[in-house]
Ligand code: IMP
């Protein structure tokens with residue numbers, strides 16, 4: 001793992017190594033497979049942040065009869081939430097009567113998750129499950145708790161493995177956390 005990195009004038013330090021990410025992706029994939037195998041599920045990856053996690057998770061889940069699709073929501077500017085959740089690309093598929101699994105990068109305030117689930121439930125799916133790579137329980141403004149969580153972390157800003165700062169640093173293999181001021 002590289003050492004400190006600087007992006008947009010902010011310093012980040014290594015936090016979760018790619019090997020540990022791969023381990024937890026395997027664990028969560030096994031939990032999801034156990035719950036939805038045989039149900040013909042539809043996976044919904046939330047762009048942009050979840051693209052890398054979804055690619056790894058979906059391969060690990062390995063249900064060839066399932067489908068994956070993509071939606072896009074945005075709420076962040078720089079390192080903090082705007083409090084407003086925008087649907088940027090909506091769902092084209094019919095999910096009526098289907099078992100849905102949402103794949104998200106991080107649940108912070110829970111506002112995106114709550115809005116997505118509310119929007120999806122209007123389309124009458126059979127079930128909606130929510131999987132996230134990261135959960136910041138102490139930032140919750142909604143009390144929302146994901147069904148599947150790879151890592152629970154404190155309310156600090158992180159980047160890498162799909163997560164960005166103003167669109168940058170999604171390419172990092174490991175997850176980095178913003179450095180605390182002394
Ligand atoms: P929420 O609606 O506040 O739960 O935030 C969800 C979205 O905010 C995530 O899907 C991310 O795109 C973004 N976000 C929240 N925390 C972080 C972070 O620490 N780093 C990068 N993006 C974040």
Ligand code: MG
Pocket residue numbers: 046047048049050104105106
């Ligand atoms: Mg996201």
